[in-house]
Amino acid sequence: MNNLAIFGAGGHGKVVADIALASNWQNIHFYDDSFSKNENVAWGIRGNYCDLLNLVGNYEAVIVAVGNNQLRWEKHSELKNAGANIATLVHPFSSVSNQVVLGVGTVIMPGVVINADVKIGEACIVNTGSTIDHDCNISEGSHICPGVNLAGSVVIGRLTFLGIGSSVCPSINIGSNVLIGAGSVVLDHVQDNLKIAGNPARFISTNISL
Numbered sequence: 001m002n003n004l005a006i007f008g009a010g011g012h013g014k015v016v017a018d019i020a021l022a023s024n025w026q027n028i029h030f031y032d033d034s035f036s037k038n039e040n041v042a043w044g045i046r047g048n049y050c051d052l053l054n055l056v057g058n059y060e061a062v063i064v065a066v067g068n069n070q071l072r073w074e075k076h077s078e079l080k081n082a083g084a085n086i087a088t089l090v091h092p093f094s095s096v097s098n099q100v101v102l103g104v105g106t107v108i109m110p111g112v113v114i115n116a117d118v119k120i121g122e123a124c125i126v127n128t129g130s131t132i133d134h135d136c137n138i139s140e141g142s143h144i145c146p147g148v149n150l151a152g153s154v155v156i157g158r159l160t161f162l163g164i165g166s167s168v169c170p171s172i173n174i175g176s177n178v179l180i181g182a183g184s185v186v187l188d189h190v191q192d193n194l195k196i197a198g199n200p201a202r203f204i205s206t207n208i209s210l
Contacts (some may be wrong), residue, residue: 004026004087007052007075010034011046012125016065016107017043029059049075053059053082062086063105064123069159073141076105076123095195103140117176132186139176157192168203179207 002024006013009032020081030045031052047055056062058208062084066072080086086104090096103122108114111129118132121140127130130148138144139158147165150156154168157176168174168186178190181204182199190196194206 002060003029003044003059005031005032005052005055005059005062006065007030007049007079008072010065010067012067013065015109016089017065019091019107019109020063020087022092023089056082056084059084059209061085063087063089063107065107067125067143069141069161072125073123073159076141080104090208100139109146117153127164133170145182163197177207 006016006028009030009042011068018157020028028043030043030117031047031049032045033048042159045152056079062079064072064075064076068161072101075100088102088104088106090108091110093110094108096108096114097116099116100114100149101119103120105123106120108126109128112126113131115134115136119137120138124138125143127144130144130146132150133152135153138156141159143161145162145164149167151168153171155173157174159176160174160178162178162180163182163184165182166180166184172189174190175192177193179195180186180201184197184201185199187200193207196202196208
């Protein structure tokens with residue numbers, strides 16, 4: 001595998017690049033709207049998002065490495081509609097069942113364990129050391145932060161954020177655009193557009209990030 005373009009040159013982008021290297025991508029080019037060319041990243045920055053849109057045909061694949069769920073989903077969708085081949089990256093030091101279905105643009109970090117019959121939508125992040133048990137369904141654009149533990153048959157809606165070290169009990173349904181605070185323990189179903197936190201997790205406020 002030769003040429004991979006990454007949109008997003010922040011800390012998350014650097015980790016995505018490491019996963020790409022571990023997955024045998026050889027030439028990695030960064031694009032970002034927030035940094036000057038050749039700033040902060042060992043590979044240098046080739047241009048901004050508009051430059052990347054004009055150059056998608058030059059790359060074997062493209063991936064969006066942005067932590068913000070809404071922005072990641074928007075850029076992912078635009079690049080896909082522009083004809084880009086979207087990469088899916090799985091770190092070789094993760095354990096992913098052969099029965100797992102991964103959407104394009106999703107990144108699986110090192111130390112992740114994903115068990116049988118899990119479905120993960122497009123442009124998701126499953127971050128370092130998190131575990132997802134059997135029969136879970138995670139919709140597009142969601143972020144499973146480091147150290148999160150999902151028990152079996154959990155359903156997570158689109159663009160939802162599970163904070164670092166949070167846990168979700170079996171057969172819980174979590175809606176779309178939900179923000180779950182770090183270290184929370186989710187014992188009950190969660191409706192769309194809420195912020196919850198605590199042990200047990202309780203309502204904090206509505207989430208108006210969209």
